[in-house]
Amino acid sequence: MNYETVIGLEVHLQLKTKSKAFCGCSTEFGQEPNTQVCPVCLGFPGSLPVFNQTALDYAIKVALALNCKIQEYTKFDRKNYFYPDLPKNYQISQYDLPLSLAGYLDIELEERQKRIGITRVHMEEDAGKLIHQENFSLVDFNRTGIPLLEIVSEPDISSPEEAHEYLTTLKSVIQYLDVSDCDMEKGSLRCDANISLRPVGAKTLGVKTELKNMNSFKGVKDALAYEIQRQAGLLDSKKTLIQETRLWDAKAAQTLPMRTKEGAKDYRYFPEPDLAPFIIKEDKIAEIKKTIPELPKEKIKRFVKDFGLSEYDAKVLVALKETAQFSEECLKEYRDSNKKPVANWIIGPLAALASNNACEITDLKISAASLVELIELVEKKQVISNLTGKIVLEEMLKTGKGAQKIIEEKNLAQISDSGSLNVIIAEIIKENPKSVADYKTGKANALMFLVGQVMRKSSGKANPKAVQDLLKEKLESV
Amino acid sequence: MELSRLTAHELLEKIRNKEITSEQIHSDLNKKIEELDPKVKAYVRTSHTLNPEPSVNLKGIPVSIKDNICTEGYHTECCSKILAGFNPPYNATVINRIIASGNSFLGLKCNMDEFAFGSSTENSCFGPTHNPWNLECVPGGSSGGSAAAVAADEAIWALGTDTGGSIRQPASFCGVVGLKPTYGRVSRFGLIAFASSLDQIGPLTKDVRDAALLMNIISGYDANDSTSVNTPVPDYTKDLINDIKGMRVGIPKEYFVKGLDPEVKAAVEEAISKLKSLGAQFKEVSLPHTEYAVPVYYIIATAEASSNLARFDAVQYGLREDQKSLIDMYKKTRQLGFGDEAKRRILLGTFALSHGYYDAYYLRAQKVRTLIKQDFDNVFKDFDCIITPTSPTPAFKIGEKTDDPLKMYLSDIYTISVNLAGIPAISVPCGFTKKGLPVGLQILSQHFNEGALLRLAYTYEQNTGWHKIKLKL
């Protein structure tokens, strides 16, 4: 049978405040176990929480960027359950009056855009970390109390690819806001998924599975893809699906049922008596709105409109906030109405160089001005070839020198004058009679071969276009 | 002269005049404790000094501290097995305030009902405290240790905590002054929570002046407590004015009904006559939702307690029953660590919050809480204070109510509404029964109007002198 897939994602996002949500302990990652704790985040008897102003501001910022409605009256609740990573055995979270509701995020799919609803964005505290040994577990509370946002999507996602795109777009937006590291490896972004299948056209939802333990966006995609196969298999063979939580095992590339907890969960939510409610007025919202920068979606539109770039190029340049800024500088600096070469150079050679150095483009010590100088030397002035340009770029990174200077020092300038080129061309024609004959009989490949030979002889310095023109001319007269 | 018999303000005067030193007060107090506490059992013996700092401990006037207020270096166990040996790594804000005021706190901690669950101090894992006026009787609770210590001169003054009457009821049973401040007036930081929306720390003292003095020390905004209120703290001793002419006082008819002990009733009515003769204007008022206060309280307080006490799980501190699995460790530790009343309240509170019952119990209780608060708001539009008995009966016998939890709950019937409304109230001695047990008069006032309470209580005290009648042990 044909099924359609219904997916909802629940993203947990650590906010990068200096101190924790309810106390002054540091949120820094990777410190010695239990050294970033105090009576408050350890839930010691008698301790009381006081909420972090910056965490609230960041939360509002994210909710606004996701087009949510900020609720004027919001409060914390206690979510009660026993677990050793939760020192108070309740989590301070939000239940019936969350910070914000009813937002959306637009994602770009091939050929179309899709709007994914955001049910709610609410604030809560993170739990600690358990390290399981064979017969016992070790508890580290450093992470306990770090401010978290829970971003719950509507079940509007229809495929693993859409889920991946949703997460990529979400991450990009959050990074633009500069409120979270969004690093899945460090756990500052975590994602659980709800997935169910139903026959195409069916109105009611199928039995859903909750997927956990995905450690990368690819993991989310793979786990969902696996789960579609598994559920479809069960449905096809008329077996009953049970509503359950399954864990993704990335190594085995499969989902496995989590040991089921006896009885239904009963979190006994009630308003947190230790924390006063928040009343968020319009002026506060307006103030925070002002701090939201131009987001990727708008920036892509503007890059297409102002610089004549393709949607694709614009999207790649904009994905990272820092790269976007760098790209915009380059695009403005480049003195030609056709900006395509700039995009090509950043997405191509520069990105490759960053990748080889295991860093971001903006970590390379190459300024926008010096990159533009190089691009102009290649594309506009044709002083050097594309190939030589890449060599010069590497040299720029190594030495910190400008493109023009490197070309001069290394004598890399392109040979375009027919005098010098004709000498080389004459030699090549003489050395390759067979190819010349092939050309004469109409084999187009032969010309490209001969051009290549000339380029080689000139150590790449010959201007390929000029070579081609002169070569054709010469061959006609042979 | 036995210094331990004096009030804090009398001792301060003597220190100022260089007649005595703090050391003398301490040594007198220690003698008294050694002599009387084997009978009274006001202090918890295991709260021995872990970290003696004599420089801190011998300054000013020592304050005796209830066992649910965190004192760094001194065991703080809420008189519960589950917190056996717990040594807090920090001081409660009130303790820091006491030290900053040039005073000290006693390393020994006062006995109490386990986690403040009770009205008789019988629910302590260390055994009951005895009422100094009659050792067969309870001292009230849950701050029974603090009240008994002050009454027996084993303390100069003390801190208790009040969630449903736990300062005022023992004060009335032991013939001392007990004040529950407005919710938010005194920081709760470092008070091991019973019911977060109701708990307040307050003084138990030998007279009203000492209550005002201790209020001056412990009151004030605390940035570590989100529910503490940032309004200026007046000098409460300025309210000690022996003049109540024109003060408007309400007498709620719902408090003078069946169940009120005739001797208590008589003592309170006599006090009212006395206050009338001193110029206060009395009028009967109505607090129509009074009968719902106990049920509302036992839902809200136990619900909050069930969550607050979830942290006692044997992971970071306290008792641990070693078991192979985590869940068995939780369950066994909590079975053995909590006393019967604690278990009852945790289960009741868990039930009130559980799926399917929340709306019928917790939510409904919160709504009725609104009605109870409105009752008080209405009365305080026209009145400065309300006067009631503190407790429907004088101190009862040890063991008399332990088998009937509901009967025990109903002994808080006059004190509970105050916590639900968050208002301040004071209990002052207003006489004795024929058998020689003290009776307390309760005065209530609007939020942050502790001044009115103190003025009325002070005037009454100065014109009657009940506080000067000392017991002989």
Added chain:
Amino acid sequence: MSIDKKTVENVAHLARINLDKKELDKISGQLEHILSFIDKLSSLNTDNIAPTSHILPISNVLRKDELRKSLPIAKTLMNAPAKQGNFFVVPKIIE
């Protein structure tokens, strides 16, 4: 509304308290008695009445995002019933 033993057992599980049979019998009876008294509340009409969670009208209590000293590890672990290195230790988690 009354409370039966099965409900009490479930509640005891939620609260992670073991009850032996004697305790369960006794507590069930006591809770039933207390709840029958509490049920007095159901006679009251509470429609359109706002619930009170906080008795004082306080809101927006916030602190600045500033670091404060954490506890030294010795103090953190001072009360620990079981520890290993810097960690607290708990028995195997089997739910």
